[in-house]
Amino acid sequence: MWLPHWPITRLSRGVSVSPDRPLVTIEAIRGVRHLVAVGEAGEAQGLSPGQTLTAARAVCPALVPIDADPLADEAALARLAAWCERYTPMAAPDPPDGLWLDITGCTAVFASEADLAQDLAARLERNAIPHRLAIAGTAGAAWALVHARKSRTILPSGEERAALIDLPVTSLRLDSGTVTGLRRLGLRTVRDLLRIPRAQITARFGALPVLRLDQALGVMEEAIDWPRPPIEWHERLAFVEPIGTPEDLARALGRLAERLCRRLGEQDKGGQRFVARFFRVDEVVPQIAVATALAVRDPAYLAKLLSEKLETVDPGFGIEMIVLEAETVASLKAPQTQLADVAEQDACDRLAGVVDTLTNRLGADRIFRVAPQASHVPERAVRRVPPLPVRQPSWVGDPAASRPIRLLRRPEEIEVIAPVPDDPPIRFRWRGVSHRVRAAAGPERIAAEWWRGRRSGTRPETDLIRDYYRVEDSDGARFWIFRAGLHAADRMPRWYLHGLFG
Numbered sequence: 227m228w229l230p231h232w233p234i235t236r237l238s239r240g241v242s243v244s245p246d247r248p249l250v251t252i253e254a255i256r257g258v259r260h261l262v263a264v265g266e267a268g269e270a271q272g273l274s275p276g277q278t279l280t281a282a283r284a285v286c287p288a289l290v291p292i293d294a295d296p297l298a299d300e301a302a303l304a305r306l307a308a309w310c311e312r313y314t315p316m317a318a319p320d321p322p323d324g325l326w327l328d329i330t331g332c333t334a335v336f337a338s339e340a341d342l343a344q345d346l347a348a349r350l351e352r353n354a355i356p357h358r359l360a361i362a363g364t365a366g367a368a369w370a371l372v373h374a375r376k377s378r379t380i381l382p383s384g385e386e387r388a389a390l391i392d393l394p395v396t397s398l399r400l401d402s403g404t405v406t407g408l409r410r411l412g413l414r415t416v417r418d419l420l421r422i423p424r425a426q427i428t429a430r431f432g433a434l435p436v437l438r439l440d441q442a443l444g445v446m447e448e449a450i451d452w453p454r455p456p457i458e459w460h461e462r463l464a465f466v467e468p469i470g471t472p473e474d475l476a477r478a479l480g481r482l483a484e485r486l487c488r489r490l491g492e493q494d495k496g497g498q499r500f501v502a503r504f505f506r507v508d509e510v511v512p513q514i515a516v517a518t519a520l521a522v523r524d525p526a527y528l529a530k531l532l533s534e535k536l537e538t539v540d541p542g543f544g545i546e547m548i549v550l551e552a553e554t555v556a557s558l559k560a561p562q563t564q565l566a567d568v569a570e571q572d573a574c575d576r577l578a579g580v581v582d583t584l585t586n587r588l589g590a591d592r593i594f595r596v597a598p599q600a601s602h603v604p605e606r607a608v609r610r611v612p613p614l615p616v617r618q619p620s621w622v623g624d625p626a627a628s629r630p631i632r633l634l635r636r637p638e639e640i641e642v643i644a645p646v647p648d649d650p651p652i653r654f655r656w657r658g659v660s661h662r663v664r665a666a667a668g669p670e671r672i673a674a675e676w677w678r679g680r681r682s683g684t685r686p687e688t689d690l691i692r693d694y695y696r697v698e699d700s701d702g703a704r705f706w707i708f709r710a711g712l713h714a715a716d717r718m719p720r721w722y723l724h725g726l727f728g
Contacts, residue, residue, distance in 0.1 A: 249289075261277045261278075262275060263322070265356060266356055306325060307325055311549070312546070314332040318450055326365060362379075363382070366399065366442030374393050387443055391420070395435075408435070458555075460549060461482045461489075461550050468545055470541035471541075479550065482502075483529040495523070496558030497523065500531075500553070504548055506541065507544045507545075518531070519614035520578045521557070531583075581593060581613045597610075629725070632725055637722035656723050661703070661705070663697045665698045667695065671692070674690040703726075704727035707724065708724055709721055
């Protein structure tokens with residue numbers, strides 16, 4: 227079922243007015259201020275979007291105008307959609323002033339869809355948000371019922387045609403130009419539109435009227451842009467009275483972990499990223515997230531990881547509902563191990579526990595493992611990979627090519643004195659310190675990968691060639707330096723220091 231909700235989102239910007247003074251938003255169009263949105267109180271006094279502010283004040287002198295802020299309205303609508311995830315994980319804003327809620331199968335906490343709508347309406351009223359609600363089997367039908375002012379309507383699936391047939395064509399989400407053209411032809415209701423051959427409507431007004439009609443009647447499916455992908459693996463726990471103590475929150479997370487891990491185990495799956503959302507009574511939704519190196523479905527272990535982050539959750543005046551989701555899920559079948567593999571498996575599990583603890587305390591981007599990758603260019607010869615599982619590298623470098631223990635993040639340019647262009651240097655200066663070369667080995671020529679293309683800029687192609695030398699200075703320090711490019715008549719190659727040996 228679909229449950230669109232239509233608040234006046236401008237109220238969430240902190241504007242407070244008395245009920246007898248209508249609130250409107252305005253914007254300037256070619257120097258003339260027009261009404262953009264009007265509340266129910268203003269509509270009752272004859273105000274409507276599109277009027278000039280002067281004409282609106284002539285009708286209603288007590289109106290309260292505020293400047294329109296579309297970006298703030300969109301942000302407020304997005305926050306309201308996130309708050310509505312206490313009812314369903316599929317909640318999306320429908321600008322400029324509506325929400326889509328897919329409540330299919332989400333009435334387990336409530337006795338019926340009517341009770342769910344009643345609970346949502348009560349919460350909106352407590353927050354002083356004007357609203358109209360409708361539930362229908364299609365998004366288009368619910369939209370039409372809401373805009374026809376048939377609030378709190380619950381339309382069973384399959385009855386869309388009978389419910390919409392007498393509604394005006396404006397309930398089909400058509401632009402003003404199409405509505406005006408239909409009215410000029412005497413087509414004012416959905417019934418009138420159904421009497422006309424579809425080919426004639428399409429030829430005159432395009433495909434949109436027929437498309438909207440089919441979507442409202444359930445003949446054609448409608449795609450909605452959900453802010454988050456649907457989460458299949460989630461569990462909810464609602465409380466009769468709000469909770470807020472750390473002990474109650476940890477106990478609730480333990481119950482949710484048990485239920486979620488049981489479902490994952492039935493499908494031989496485990497989770498690698500879990501998110502817990504806490505829905506407070508003041509409509510704030512804090513959340514915590516944990517990630518694991520390997521897929522897990524141990525409820526005690528998962529509850530332990532989540533409980534370590536509870537100190538970051540502010541319960542406010544109480545939490546009414548907690549939702550636990552497994553955002554990333556992977557296959558996790560029970561292994562059939564030999565007796566000799568038990569010790570190795572136990573060591574791997576202990577290592578995974580250490581990695582998970584460090585990851586959730588320090589951040590996922592700070593715990594990684596360095597693995598080789600197929601590239602002869604030194605700075606691209608390794609890459610960061612997840613710390614677990616540890617697999618054998620797919621590519622091994624040439625053991626004859628000596629590499630420094632420490633590689634600089636970027637090669638640093640040095641001043642070099644070399645007697646012959648192709649010989650190693652006899653002296654170089656790095657970071658203000660002069661080094662006299664006592665021994666040198668090389669060169670080892672490394673060229674850039676041809677498939678990466680030429681670098682941007684005006685540097686010649688010869689700069690992509692590097693001649694590396696292993697040098698040792700008079701103090702015994704060993705360096706890895708290279709000459710970039712080849713000698714030319716108009717320029718000299720540059721020298722860089724790239725690494726340090728032990």
